[in-house]
Amino acid sequence: MEQTSPLKPNRRDKTEDKYRIAATIAFIVVIVGIGVPMWWKTTTVYRVNLPSSAIQSLSDQPIKTAVEVAIYTQQPSRAQLLITELQNAFSDSDIWNVEFKQLVPFAKAAEAHTPAALEKLLLQAHPQSVGDFIFIEWPRLEDELLLTTERSALMRSDVTSNKLAQLLHSKILQTYRINQILSTDERLGAKSEAPQPAYDVVISVLNPKPRLTHAQWNVALAAQTYIEPFLAQISDISNYTVRTQWKYRVAIEAEVKQVRDQSKLGRHYALQESALPHLLTSIAQNLSASITDKPVINLVVYIAPCSTAPMHIYNSKNEMLTRDGVDAFISPPWGGFIIANPPERVCLAHVNNEPPLAFYVNTNDNMQVMLDQLHKLLDISNEVQMAGVKTVDIEQLAPRRWEYESYMRRSAIRHIATASNTLQSLVKLLDQISYIVIDDKVATAITNSYVDILAAKAALLEHRLLDASALAKRAFVASERGFFDASLLAQLYFPDEQKYAIYIPLFLPVMVPVLSSFNMLRKLLQRKRKEKQQ
Structure with missing residues (x-):
């Protein structure tokens, strides 16, 4: 085997x-x-590639704005001298690329007998673009400089280039505000937020005692006549929705003190300035007309009952703050407050125990105050005062042209700076935390915002203010949408x-x-x- x-x-x-x-x-x-x-x-984790290095280098590319300033004088040599001195004054600017242009006198200009006629002839011969400005010499001028409601200022024959440069920096270009926006130094003061793409403007009329105070007012018609046309003029930056409402039995929770005076009523009531923040807190919860995700600007008209009327605001020095018969204040960004005191005859009838008298709320006075409050709440108005410089009063609903375009330029720069900071913070966060999802929607928002920022910077440098404003606004909206997208938190846990x-x-x-x-x-x-x- x-x-x-x-x-x-x-x-x-x-x-x-x-x-x-x-x-x-x-x-x-x-x-x-x-x-x-x-x-x-x-x-x-799903993550779309982003231009991270390019976004981080956005700060290396400064925001510089081109502006054209024309100067007209009767003596060409004087205009050339002013331009030379102004060019030297702006030559070292990091944020302005100012082009000074001399307008040569012509035959028809000598025939103009009013500043308005001369300005019309000059603009016909030399049309302006959005953001431009022109200085027009007018010898018979009381002040050194007179700012009009358009893109122009009249100047006296003896005005210096230093005065013109000071006016350009402080009121037309508002260099100090631009420096606040672009600076990272917190000591320069608090920075206001970038304008939002949409706002709700809510006009509220408060009548705490409707049985005793028979106030009548078509506030909706007043808003359509005054507020809506004004907001339509400034809709390049933000969209506005105006709503009106009456609120009854909403009293202010603030102590008022009776003060004796020489009126027929023999007294009025003092509301201390220090109590105003508490006043707003007491009425804020009763003002919301509906739930909205848009920022709200409140414009409140408080009809004081005769038991505490007339009511006036006093400061800590016991001085009455009434201006032109109006008691009002603003609290940015919350809104504005106006005290509408009933006529004296209405309160006299109340004191004498007579039946309540009906009265109409003064539309023009209250709407003019609201327009002034909107100028300040939206940061359009310029409160800087200069010796020898006078500004023409506004006689139309639209804001001053140069003032609004300064606001537009400032908003574009703020939108660009805010969007750049938002993208840089977001990209830095995404690079540090590798398990955050970056889906196509977020990547598209970030990329589009980055592209629009570059385009907006180029538009500012190419003297296209309207395009720059639209691009900067779009970049800001896209950056906010990308930063606050809920998908970023999907796998953060x-x-x-x-x-x-x-x-x-x-x-x-x-x-x-x-x-x-x-x-x-x-x-x-x-x-x-x-x-x-x-």
Whole structure:
């Protein structure tokens, strides 16, 4: 009988080894080659590539604005001298690229007998673009400079270039405000927020005692006549929705003090200036007409009841703050407050226990105050005072042209700066936290904002203020949309450490047979190598 050598495995053992090796390799391929990559792929956070380095370098590209300033004088040599001195004054500016242009006198200009006629002739010969400005010499001028409601200022023959440069910096270009926007130094003062794309303007009329105070006013018609046309003139920056409402039995929670006077009523009531913030707090919760996600500007008209009327505001020095018969104040960005005191005859009837008299709220007075409040709340008006400089009063609903375009220029720069800071903060955060999802929507918003920022900067430098304003606003909206997108928080609670902590205990038992198979495969290969050697 034939015996098998112990050093040579029989045919059956060889067949089993082949199957064992094939099974081991298949097991390893399935677990390591397919399972682990599939697990890694399915647990990988989706992140779209962003132009991170380009966004971080946005601060390296300064925001510079081109402005054209024309000068007209009766003596060409004087205009050339002023331009030379002004060019030297603005030559080292980091934010302004001012182009000074001389307007040569012509025959028709000598025939103009009024400043308005001269300005009309000059603008017909030299049309202006948005953001331009012109100085027109008018010898018979009382003040050194007279700012009109358009893009112009009249100047006296003896005005200096230093005065013109001071006017340009402080009122037309508002350099100090631009420096506040662009500076990172907190000591320069608090910065106002960038204008939002949309606002709700809510006009509220408060009548705390309607049974005793029969006030009548078509506030909706007043808003359509005064407020809506004004807001339509400034809709390049933001969209406004105007709503009106009456609120009854809403009293102010503030102490008033009776003060004796020489009126027929013999008294009035003093509302201390220090109590005004508490007054707003007491009525704010009763003013919301509906739930809205847009910022709200409140314009409140409070009809004081005769029991505490007339009511006037006093400061800490016990001085009455009534101006032109109006008691009002603003609290940015909340809104404005106006005290509408009933006529004296109405309160006399109340004191004499006579039946209540109906009266109409003065539309013109209150609407003019509201327009002035909107100028300040929206940061359009310029309150800087200069010696020898006078500004023409506004006689139309639209704001002064130069004042609004300064606001437009300032808003564009603020939108660009805010959008740049938002994108840089967001990109820095996304680079630091690798498990935040960056989906296509967020990536598109960030990329579009970055592209619009570059385009807005180019438009400012190319003297296209309207285009720059629209692009900057769009960049700001896109940056806010990307920064506050809810998808950024989708997996913020599931960092990589937690992923490993959860899946390692799950896969570790599965990997034990894999490691054992590796060990078995190693032994089989070693045995085969020995057999070949023998």
